[in-house]
Amino acid sequence: MSRIHAFGDDALGDLDAVGLVEALREGRVSAPDLVEAAIARTEVVAAPLGALAHRAYDRAREQAARPGVGFFAGVPTLIKDNVDVAGMPTQQGCDAFVSKVHTEDGDFARTFLATGLVPIGKSQLSEFGFSAAAEHPRLGPVRSPWDTTRVAGASSAGSAALVAAGAVPIAHANDGGGSIRIPAAVNGLVGLKPSRDRLAQDALSRQMPVRIVADGVVTRTVRDTAAFLREAEKAYRTLRLPPIGDITRPGKARLRIAVNTTGLQRAADPEVADAVRAVADLLHGAGHHVEEVADLPVEAGFPDDFLLYWGLLALAIVRGGRFTFGPTWDAGRTDNLTRGLERHTRRHLHRLPGAITRLRRAPARSAAFFERYDAVLTPTLATSTPRVGHLDPTQPYEVVVERLLDWVAFTPLANVTGDPAISLPLATDADGLPLGVMLTAGLGREARLLELAYELERIAPFASLAQTPVERRDGDF
Secondary structure (H helix, E strand, O other), rough: OOOOOOOOOOOOOOHHHHHHHHHHHOOOOOOHHHHHHHHHHHHHHHHHHOOOOEEEEEHHHHHHHHHOOOOOOOOOOEEEEOOOOOEOOOOOOOOOOOOOOOOOOOHHHHHHHHOOOOEEEOOOOOOOOOOOEEOOOOOOOOEOOOOEEEEEEOHHHHHHHHOOOOOOOEEEEEOOOOOOOHHHHOOEEEEEOOOOOOOOOHHHHHHOOOOOOOOEEEEEOOHHHHHHHHHHHHHHOOOOOOOOOOOOOOOOOOOOOEEEOOOOOOOOOOHHHHHHHHHHHHHHHOOOOEEEEEOOOOOOOHHHHHHHHHHHHHHHHHHHHHHHOOOOOOHHHHHHHHHHHHHHHHOOOHHHHHHHHHHHHHHHHHHHHHOOOEEEEEEEEOOOOOOOOOOOOOOOOOHHHHHHHHHHHOOOHHHHHHEEEEEEEEEOOOOOEEEEEEEEEEEOOHHHHHHHHHHHHHHHHOOOOOHHOOOOOOOOO
């Protein structure tokens, strides 16, 4: 196993983002110190992890010299390279076009930056976020700092790898089928996918027939995720959902929690299922009512319907790429997974209206389920983390998609229902690598998830690479 991190005795230390805010307020560190430390750390780990898509160091230094308003003012971060930020390109993890430098922030970026966070650059993702592993055909894979022979998870892989490695304490991630929760699980982080409409969405996400994408962050502590949502809610608030507010501790109510390890037509491996049941035992021991359920609130054909809809997004990109991305667009330079998804949906277009209709019924089924239960506990992923190459998109589409469906058997449901879901690093596999355990609640119930997460974090503190010896830092994999 090869581990890498950049934690050290500098301005960042091993503090989380809220801890850095406290240090800034007490005058123990300065914003320029934090940004310089983050840049230095990023340069140590970015190349061996393959996690950085764009450097914006000079911009970050200028911003740190005169930190603006916002709770996190002066705290360094990264933004995933599928969100528009003024002064930066948006390359989408793809070689099929050359991105322009954008002159305006996108809708989500405005909310994100209103919290005061200082982006030092953009993080790498899988091509258009389609794969659950960011393995770029030309640039190579994004690797987990816990074991650089393993992938760093789904399309927010670059953000998660750099947070876990200590380069920054908090980073942007977004999630259309698990891409906040999957890399959080792989990298030993907290990853909460908010409810649909909780945060501002960019135009392309708002225009989807089924709006499956949600933006958020990956962090090393529950309080960082809670603080980000509290501050983002000050910048953007939808009246369709109850407010989250300031969640700072476990809740007092004892809840009805369902447990499921069978997933969406693919049960979790025994090792993963045992880890979930161990967490169920912790919750039971804390006084919650825990009950195993055989099925999730989903129609039988959900995996096929979701794959067909996922392919619709690829179809829209491949066929509309020149309109969306400009004259440099070359669909032939997309990877096998993108093109395979496009072909799959194009060949089954006659089934698409029915699939969308069934997917749109999912929120009602979920709402009925959450009338009986306050939350459901599942694995985040069905198996432990694959090795680099297992999901390489240069392989035939049929190989890659079957392997993806085998691994990602729990996360997509919440994207379709719009419900909030959080992955917590509460277990490890036989190799000592993080395993994520996921809690999902009814629409708008992020506060409930955060209270449960605080409780579990207190009962079973999360491991961090900050306390882990670096076995190799030279990129010799």
